[in-house]
Amino acid sequence: MVYNGIDYQGTISNRLSWFGGVNGATTGLFDSVTFTDKTGDSAITGNEIIYTNGNVVEDSPAPSFIATDIWDERLWGISAEDGTLWYSKTLVSNTPVETNGDFSLYVPPNQTSQGTAQKPLCLAPMDEKQIIFCKSSILFITGSGPDATGAGSQYSEPIQIPSQVGCSNPRSIVQTPFGVMFQSDNGIWLLGRDLSVKFVGKDVEAYNSIPITSAVCVPGTNEVRFSLNNGTRLVYDLLADQWTSFSGLNIQSGTIINNLDTVVTTTGQVYQEAPGVYLDNSIPVTMGFTTGWINLSGLQGYQRAYWMEILGTFQSPHTYTLGIAYDYNPTIIQTATISPYNVVGSGSMVEQWDVFFKYDQCQSFQLTFNEISSGSAGAGLTISAINLVYGKKKTFARNIASKNRTG
Numbered sequence: 001m002v003y004n005g006i007d008y009q010g011t012i013s014n015r016l017s018w019f020g021g022v023n024g025a026t027t028g029l030f031d032s033v034t035f036t037d038k039t040g041d042s043a044i045t046g047n048e049i050i051y052t053n054g055n056v057v058e059d060s061p062a063p064s065f066i067a068t069d070i071w072d073e074r075l076w077g078i079s080a081e082d083g084t085l086w087y088s089k090t091l092v093s094n095t096p097v098e099t100n101g102d103f104s105l106y107v108p109p110n111q112t113s114q115g116t117a118q119k120p121l122c123l124a125p126m127d128e129k130q131i132i133f134c135k136s137s138i139l140f141i142t143g144s145g146p147d148a149t150g151a152g153s154q155y156s157e158p159i160q161i162p163s164q165v166g167c168s169n170p171r172s173i174v175q176t177p178f179g180v181m182f183q184s185d186n187g188i189w190l191l192g193r194d195l196s197v198k199f200v201g202k203d204v205e206a207y208n209s210i211p212i213t214s215a216v217c218v219p220g221t222n223e224v225r226f227s228l229n230n231g232t233r234l235v236y237d238l239l240a241d242q243w244t245s246f247s248g249l250n251i252q253s254g255t256i257i258n259n260l261d262t263v264v265t266t267t268g269q270v271y272q273e274a275p276g277v278y279l280d281n282s283i284p285v286t287m288g289f290t291t292g293w294i295n296l297s298g299l300q301g302y303q304r305a306y307w308m309e310i311l312g313t314f315q316s317p318h319t320y321t322l323g324i325a326y327d328y329n330p331t332i333i334q335t336a337t338i339s340p341y342n343v344v345g346s347g348s349m350v351e352q353w354d355v356f357f358k359y360d361q362c363q364s365f366q367l368t369f370n371e372i373s374s375g376s377a378g379a380g381l382t383i384s385a386i387n388l389v390y391g392k393k394k395t396f397a398r399n400i401a402s403k404n405r406t407g
Contacts, residue, residue, distance in 0.1 A: 012049055012050075013049065013050035014044045014047040014048065014049060014050070015044070015047045015048040015049075015050075016037065016039060016044050016047065051098075055149050056148045056149055057089070057100045057102065057103070057148060057149060057150045058100065059098045059099065059100060060099065060100050060101050061099070062077060062086050062088075062099040063079045063080060063081050063086070064079070064080040064081070065077030065078055065079065065080060065086070066078050066079075066080045066121065066170075067120075067121065067122045067123050067170040068123065069123040069124060069125055069130075070091075070125065071123075071125035071130045072087075072130070072144060072145055073090050073091055074087045074088045074089070074090060074091060074145060075087065075088040075091065075097050075099075076088075076123055076130065077123075078120050078121065078122075078123065079104075082119075083107065083109075083119030083120050083121075084104050084105070084106050084107070085104060085105040085106075085107060085120065085123075085132070086099060086103065086104045087099075087103050087104070087105070087145060088103065089103065089148055090145070090147075090148070100150075102150055103145070103146070103150070105141070105155060105158075107119070107120050107132060107139065107158050108158075118134035118135050118136065118137060118166070119134065120132045120133070120134060120139075121133055121134055121135060121166070121167065121168045121170070122167045122168065122169070122170040122173055122182070123170070124173045124175065124180045124182070124191075125175070126140075126175065126179065126180050126191070126193065127193060128142055129141070129142055130142075131180060131191065132158060133166050133167035133168070133173075133182065134166045135166050135167075135168045135185070136164060136165060136166040136184070136185070137160065137161075137163060137164075137166045138160070138161040138163045138165075138166055138167075138191065138197070139158040139159060139160050139161065140158070140159055140161060140195070141155055141156050141157070141158055141159070142155075142156045142159075143155040143156050161191070161195050161197065162197075163191075163197040165184040165185070165186065165189055165197065166184060167182040167183060167184055168185075169182075169183050169211060169212060171211075171212055171213055171214055171215065172188075172211075172212035172215050172226065173215065174215035174216060174217050174224055174226075175217060176190075176217045176224055176238060177217075177238065178190065178192060178193065178238060179191050179192040179193045181200070181215065181224055181236070183211075183212045183226075185208075186208060187199060187201035187202070187204075187205055187208050188200055188201030188204065188226070188234075188236075189201065200236065200241070201243075203242075203243045204234055204243050204245075207228060207232070207234060210228045210229060210230050210232070211228070211229050212226045212227065212228055212229075213227045213228065213229050213252060213253045214226075214227045214253040214254045214255060215227070216254050216255060216256050216261060217256075218256070218261050218273075219256065219259040219260075220259070220275070222237050222238045222239045222240070223235050223236065223237060223238070224236045224238060225246075225254060225261065227251050227252060227253050227254050227263070229252070231247070231249075231250035231251060231252065231265075231266055232245055232246070232247055232251075233245060233246035233247070233251045233254075233263075244289070246285070247285075248285045249263070249265055249271065249285075250265050250266040250267070251263045251264075251265060251266075252264055252265055252266045257272065260272050260273050260274075260275075261273040278315075278316070278378055278379040278380075286370070286371040286372065286373055286380070287320075287369070287371045287380060287381075288368075288369060288370045288371060289368075289369050290366065290367070290368045290369075291366055291367045291368075292366070293328060293364045293365070293366050294364055294365055294366065294367070294388075295363060295364040296388070296390050296392055297392035303361075303362065303363070303390055303391065303392040304360045304361055304362075304390060304391040304392070305357045305360050305362060305365060305388065305389075305390045306356070306357065306360055306389045306390060306391070307354050307355060307356040307357060307388075307389050308354070308355050308357075308367075308386055308387065308388050308389070309352065309353070309354055309386070309387040309388075309389070310322075310338075310351075310352065310353045310354075310355065310383065310385075310386055311350075311351070311352055311383070311384045311385045311386075311387070312350075312351040312352075312381050312382055312383040312384055313349055313350065313351060313381060313382045313384065314340055314349045314350070314351045314381055315349075315378065315379035315380055315381055315382065316378025316379050316380055317340075317378065318340065318371055318372070318378070318380040318381055319337065319338065319339045319340075319371075319372040320337075320338055320369060320370060320371045320372060320381070321335055321336065321337050321338070321369075321370050321372065322335070322336045322338065322355055322367060322368070322369055323335045323367070323368040323369075323370070324336075324357065324358070324365055324366070324367060324368075325365065325366045325368070326359050326362045326363075326364070326365050326366075327362050327363050327364060327365075328363070328364055330366065332368060333358075333359075334357070334358045334359070336355050338353055338355075340381075351381060367386070369383070
């Protein structure tokens with residue numbers, strides 16, 4: 001066994017190692033161990049010098065943290081005791097994180113627009129700023145920290161960002177090319193790199209009450225994926241500003257490992273995404289969506305929708321249905337079932353279909369697409385475009401029922 005200690009040569013301390021058993025014992029547990037140092041000072045000359053040499057601030061234990069991040073090449077944490085921000089000395093490879101009580105920053109409880117004082121709850125690095133989230137407010141600091149002797153700190157005082165929202169869930173915070181996304185008490189928001197605050201989660205407000213357990217921005221894609229504690233995964237496309245959701249694997253949490261999305265399910269299984277492979281643990285994952293109301297001649301204009309042309313790409317055997325609802329009534333009253341005849345490895349992979357409207361004279365219509373599982377996992381299809389053939393007039397609709405007319 002090897003035991004390390006410190007011996008002294010004048011005012012400089014050098015590392016000393018002991019070999020062998022302790023008090024003649026080689027096994028068992030001890031409440032205390034006694035060492036006898038018989039090594040001469042000359043024998044340890046050249047050994048590692050104690051880290052505090054040169055007036056370096058000594059290390060001391062940090063408190064428990066409720067949230068951490070890495071910024072300015074330091075580990076930052078929010079004290080669970082009083083909300084004080086602690087930061088380490090500059091991180092050095094192959095060296096433990098070093099903290100000291102003087103390396104801390106007190107953030108005074110700030111007054112929100114609701115008049116309540118709040119403490120820091122979450123952290124997020126963004127460019128040259130350390131973002132500090134309270135429950136319903138956001139602050140930031142800039143600058144650089146002190147050297148190992150504690151001198152030269154240039155950190156600014158906390159600066160408040162104009163906002164009526166904040167974040168109390170550190171697991172929801174994720175860095176994106178456009179800024180930091182986070183979950184507030186009333187949905188998912190984006191703090192832009194220009195410090196603007198934008199509500200991007202209006203299309204997924206139905207999930208506001210469900211805590212996010214992890215958030216990742218997937219390399220090589222435009223997607224930010226949020227795992228919820230009910231097994232659902234919300235997916236935000238940064239460029240299209242569109243949302244979708246994943247289901248089937250009951251994902252509990254996720255992270256990025258070797259630039260690949262890696263998840264753990266609610267049953268403890270771990271999966272890693274393989275680009276171009278769509279097996280999903282042999283569990284078919286089907287696609288589905290519902291459009292908004294399509295009114296081609298204004299809100300209640302008169303239109304004739306003749307047919308639609310669907311363009312897509314066949315990937316693997318599949319069947320899907322296309323439901324159509326009319327005139328702002330969400331009840332589907334027309335359904336078309338489409339069963340491609342393509343065989344993998346033969347024939348054209350282009351998938352084109354014409355679907356005619358049963359009630360072509362209408363104010364509006366809504367499309368609901370649902371892929372039906374073929375019993376085997378696979379990519380199914382991709383839909384590139386839906387083209388519409390229709391006519392319209394500059395007048396109001398003539399198909400309103402007489403019972404809905406007065407006068």
